[in-house]
Amino acid sequence: MLETLDRAVGGERLIGAAAIARGANGEPVLLGCKCTACQKEMVPPVSVCPVCGGEDMREAVQPDEGVLYSYTVVHVGPKRFRRPLALGYVDLDNGVRVFSHLEGDTFKIGERMKFDVAIVGRDPDETDLTGYVFRKENGQ
Amino acid sequence: MSQANIIGVGMTRFGKYPESHLADIAWPAVKSALADAGIEPGAIQAAYCGSALGGMMVGQSILARIGMTGIPITNVENACSSSSTALQQAVMAVRAGKYDTVLVIGAEKLTALGGGTLPLNEDDWEASQGMVMPALYAMRAMRYMHDYGLTREQLALVSVKNRANGAKNPDAQMQKPVTVEEVLASRPVADPFTLLQCCPTGDGAAAIIVASDKAAKKYAGKHPIRVLASDLTSGRFTPGFRDMTSPEITVRGSAEAYEEAGVGPQDINLAEVHDAFSIAELIYYEAFGFCARGEAGAFLESGASAINGKVAVNPSGGLLAKGHPVGATGAAQVVEVVRQLRGECGARQVPDAKVGLTHATGGGLAGFDHGACSIHILAR
Known part of the structure; x- marks a missing residue:
């Protein structure tokens, strides 16, 4: 079993931590799961398959790249996240769709995005919130 | 098997009633529906009450205000489809022969929540990361604009049409018409939506009396409206x-409803659809087959969905203008369609309305389009 960030560093404020693990070289990877019955993969890891009800779910490290399916920049919602907040759906190369915070100034539907971990907000007690993000592949 | 008929409707104008108890917002709608049907309260055999956020025993608390207790009362929660689901339960009970006369209520008091976006389940994966309903619909809009070239002006036109309709509806929360320029200049909520492309927060209630054929003959002072689907x-x-x-x-739901009713999109004279945000109405033109995929913007611009158009969509003003106290919405859509089919709508009357539909969809959950969807097709 991979070490997820919530198991590794329980003290920090983590958002979506169940889907963030440490890869072979210690780098953060996006963790999902695969149902051994219906072969569907999904993010985050869950113990029972929401597609077929199967209970034999295996951890599956997800591709760290995908294509931006759609996005929006939100000016309302939970105050703990940055405002305005860029949110989007990224379609990974294995067919899984991931909801994610986005890093960058401008976005384009169809552009390639890369997985990363970053500060995504701050609670009223000044504690930073860490979560997974997708940012443009060219690093902007 | 008896048909189900609607013999009476009533509603409390959608608006903000922060000082009133939910039961006090709702009971006048019930009394109004009873009076409309010409039925005495003691003749109602069962009640189904839809509310998403009203808490426990909403139906009992409403009916206790007006001496209508001691009958089976079922409280229904299905997010924004709560009272349309309550109606579906009532129709099923009448068709099955269980009851001849059933009351349906939709009631909600969103001002009790203090404003802002609708609260979603905190344990939902996407909601825990900041997903809110405007963001979900906004992503639909962004993708639709990308795929089909829909413009921001066309999107804004949905609000312009529905605000104009709402200005002719005394039960609507928003009574002021707006222009495309005003819509686009209102404050940003979730790109591409500005405030005037989002339904308002509010309170309200609606009630419907459903009757078997036998009871419809006995009570209906006005022409009963048939439930086709x-x-x-x-x-x-x-x-x-x-x-x-x-x-x-x-x-999927529209295909099921058309099949049950034995009608198609060409037969629909008016439709009250779930326009929680501007893009939704456009996407639903296509889902109901009023126009082809990708053509919703042009369909709207041509006037085809106006009150005098091919199919009048949201003549009441829809969620954008009439308002969206979530659990009350489905029942209020039925109130409008029944009044339209009876020809009672005055300045916003759809000419020669024979068949109408209502559509309430609800629930923001990760991995779903929506959690629930209830569609009714009604005919005079």
């Missing part, structure tokens, strides 16, 4: 690619 379905979960420009739950 009463459909309920839930969204299909998918962890993978999903076309956000086509709402799978409504596409």
